Amino acid sequence: MKLCVAENIGFCFGVERALKTVEEYLKKERSVYSLGELVHNRNVVERLEEKGLKVLHDNDPIPEDAKDSVLVVRAHGVPPRILKELEKNFKRVIDATCPIVLKLFERAKAAKEAGYTVIVFGDENHDEMRALKGHVEDAIITTRPLALRGRICVLSQTTMSLDDFLSFGAEILKASEPTEFLFLNSVCEVTHRREVEVKKMAFECDLIVVVGGKNSSNTKKLARIASKTTRVLHVQDASELEGFDFKRFRKIGVTAGTSTPLEDVNLVVKKIRLGG
Known part of the structure; x- marks a missing residue:
């Protein structure tokens, strides 16, 4: 054999950055929370919990010790509205959203403001895509190509297959009647x-x-x-x-x-x- x-x-940059951030605050703060699982790995989350990290899930009430606690936002990001609400309740909120994910949010928002219909190749139930919807509420998130008209901007969830994304974009272009077609590769390298x-x-x-x-x-x-x-x-x-x-x-x-x-x-x- x-x-x-x-x-x-090994960890990518975004994950490594989020983990280092949490571990630094666990050393110097009495109480540290993460909003949801910091990363999608059970072993990593359990090891952090053993060090004292408390996981706050999306529908959980604000904890009683929030004013004395630090909250770290997961690498997948969070909708701006929720981020502002958390900042009102916690002693400090640290945004550990992956820079590559943030860039996706920024590009989607810019396209929307420029008048494009924003369609994103991704899983609408994924944390990253739920966060993106907070930036562009009417973004279309799907893995099924649609027939669209007008100015179209096609993006991808950062963790999707590039080959699948390219096929998705090609099928949209073939089925649609665009006046402009903007295809932006947002798949993480x-x-x-x-x-x-x-x-x-x-x-x-x-x-x-x-x-x-x-x-x-x-x-x-x-x-x-x-x-x-x-x-x-x-x-x-x-x-x-x-x-x-x-x-x-x-x-x-x-x-x-x-x-x-x-x-x-x-x-x-x-x-x-x-x-x-």
Whole structure:
């Protein structure tokens, strides 16, 4: 059995930035909250909770100790209206929205103000897309191409597949009657590099193990892409590999989402080498 580990693993810049921000405030503040899961990875969230982080979910009431607490906004962002409300209630609110996500929000808002119909290739239930709707209320968020007219601006959720986004844009252009057609690539380059790498690995390996959160959009994307070519296991961590027979595979590839800790990947690699 040969083992191949992807070069592009570990936290992306946006996740790393959000985690460092939270850990810094946990050291110096008595009470620190995050709005929702800071990143889409159960292990990471649990480790932060062990250090004292409290997770405030969207529909939770404002905690009694809010005036003495710091709140960190997750990497996926939050609608401006909610951000302003939180700032009224908490001692301090730290916006840890990923800069690449912020750029998407800014581009969507600018397009709307310029008179374009804004259509975004994405999952309307994803945290990033719910935040975007707070910036552009009538943005159309979908994965199904629509026939539109007039001035059209096409953007993407940052964690989507670039190939799928390109196809989406082409189908909209074909079906629509635009007076102007603005296509802006807002797919995160870091997630795209992992997408390209896993495609290559899938052709070379007879099993790909994808490590990361089951609710992580970019991690699920990697599993979906690889599954078009070879067998795939998507696991949260090494504990899900117990008893799996790896010896029957000729070559195994390992990759991970942008919110997956490097230590989780290393434990999976170790488990595979031990044979499951």
